Amino acid sequence: MxxxxxxxxxxxxxxxxxxxxxxxxxxxxxxxxxxxxxxxxxLDPKADAKQILADKPEFIKNNDFINNLYKEIESDKNRAGRETILAYHISDMHLLLDYKPGTNSDCTGYTCCNEKAGKPKSKSAEAGKWGDYNCDSNPATIDLLKSAVEKTGKPDFILWTGDSNDHGIEFEPEVSTNSTIHITKKLLEMFPDTVIFPIHGNHEYSPMNLHDFSKQSNDVIGLIGNAWSDWLTPEVKSEFIKKSYFSYDSVQHPKSSADFKRKMKNTHIIALNTQNCYSYNFFLDGEFNDAGNQVEWLEDTLREIERNGELAIIIGHIPPGEIDCSNPVSERYRILLDRFQHVIRLNLYGHTHFEEFEVIKSIEGEKAIGVNHITSSFTPHQNQNPSFRVITLDVETKLPIRIETYTMDLAKANQNDANAVFLFDHEFADVYGLKDLSPNSTQQLTMKIRDDEQTAKMYAINKLAHGKGSAEIAANKCNESC
Structure with a gap:
């Protein structure tokens, strides 16, 4: 190692x-x-904020725009009849293509549960049939997504936020992108007519984490972009291969149906390459300015969407504000999220492997103006149960009104194939007793987690998708880590 x-x-x-x-x-x-x-x-964040927020529209200066939209939904007498659209959010699949049940799950290498890991020293160290809490995903688990549709309803679109490769270090782009290409083919088989918006993470690179923004092209991005040709228009594909990030008028998607176009009219998907802030992307040590000009591009893109009276959904891998994302970039993102709080209706990320959230605060007054929703991982690596989210959006506002988590109990699945299914686990607002998914309600949840032990324990268990260690969290007093 x-x-x-x-x-x-x-x-x-x-x-x-x-x-x-x-x-x-x-x-x-x-x-x-x-x-x-x-x-x-x-860079002086205060000066940057002053410049970007100088033309902040009067109607959002109270920093309550999104909260007020939730109030309007709540007060709608026909609330139950409001039209919705269904999205899957999948992240951190970390496929171990050479996963083999019965091999050693307790090794000293980057990846275990394959022939290279050797023979297990004990029965408990044998890799399970469907996966192992110490290893990356068994490719067989992807096929279970198809049967999950029977329980969730067919998704109108899927948002896939990266980290497809296992946790090993690869030096050839053709190898580090194998898992991405494999998953792409599987998703196309299972959801041939479904709109899918993908973006990569940090593990697709060769070696992982490293993206040199000073170069005009990147072999990894080129391979991934070509693999995603069924989901990207020629213009978007060209932008992605050139820049490694893209903006997409959602109704232009090659798989979009007439119904999808009607529901998602005037809505853009902005897919960020979050390697521009990742602490372990050591090429950033040689950057003097905005890596890849991505933050400047994001501001320009949001201004154009605003001018056209349209809306945006932002997806990425590493959440801004997360410890792995450099503070200067996170702060600039926060300024843009403040300035365009009325335009951006949903922010989705992965990377941490935990089900988490970040409340976005305004620059002036630190009021809750938005939420970064972070999904737990599909891989069981780090003791999680495999999981994904099903998000119900209000068509009129494009705001999330339900966020459901579906999990597979890996321990039970390894004991009995009948348990190798994804089942409903919880809905975010319901499980924490929230009125809605507004920034204000989510901000109140942070206080509840801080002050109420049972809520803190519930949050800690949900972070793991009820994975290994959940029983101990439930049984013991909540410590500082919990």
Whole structure:
């Protein structure tokens, strides 16, 4: 493991550290105060916010726009009859293509549960038929999604937010993208006529985590973009392969039906490449500005959507505000989420493997203006049960009104094939006693988790999708970690 890690990252770290630190103008500006004037200065978030928020529309200056929309839905006498649209959110599948039941699940390598992991030393270390809490996904579990439709209803569209490869380090793009291509083919088989909007994560890269935004193209993105040709228009595919992120007028999707076009009219999907903020993307150590110009592009894209009176749904892998996303980028995203709070109706991420949420606060007054919804992983790696979410959107506002979690109890599935099914586990608002999914209600939940032990324990268990360790959380007093 140590050799592979060194081979993958040491030269990148050193090269980019030197590239930035010892660039003459940068070194002079940052470390030699006698050099005047400085060519480089640190970004001031306050100045950035002042500039971007200068033309903030009057009708959203109270920072209650989304909360008021939820109130309108609540007060609608025909609330039960409001038209809805159904979406799946799947993330962090982390497919282990050479998974083999009965192999060693307790190894010292990056991946276990395959022939390379050797023979298990005990019965408890044998990889289960359907998966293992210490390993990445058994490819057989993907097929179970098809039967889940009978319980959830057919999705109108699917949002897939990356991390398809296992947790190993690969050095060839053709290898690191194998899982993405495999999953793509499976989804096309199971949902041939369904609209799917995908974006990659950090594990599709070779080596994982590393994206050099200074280059004009990326082999990994090229391979993935070509694999997704059934879901991307030629224009969007070209943008993705060139930039590694994209914006998509949803009704232009090649699989969109007349009903989908009617329901999703004037709604854009913005898919971010969150490697522009990832702490373990060591190429960022050599970046001086906005990596890939993505934040600037996002602002321009949102302004155009605003001018056209349209709406946006943002998807990505790493949530802004998460510890792995650098603070300067997270702060700039927050400013944009404030400025365009009336445009952005849904934010979906993965990466952490846990079912979590982040309340988005306004710059002025720190009022709750939005929510980043983070889904737990499809992979059981890190003790989770495999899971995905089913999101019901209100067609008129494009706001989420129900977020349901479906899980497979891996321990029970390994004991009996009849249990190898995805079943409804909970609905987000119902399980925590929330009035709705508004930013204000979600903000109140943060206080409830802080102050009420039973709510905190419930949240900790749901983070794991009732996986390994849930019984101990339920039985014991909630500690600081809980």
């Amino acid at each position: 140590c050799y592979l890690t060194s081979k993958a990252y040491v030269s990148v770290v050193m090269t980019n550290f030197k590239k930035k630190t010892f660039e003459p103008n940068y070194f002079c500006s940052m470390f030699l105060p006698i050099c005047k004037p400085s060519k480089y200065t640190f």
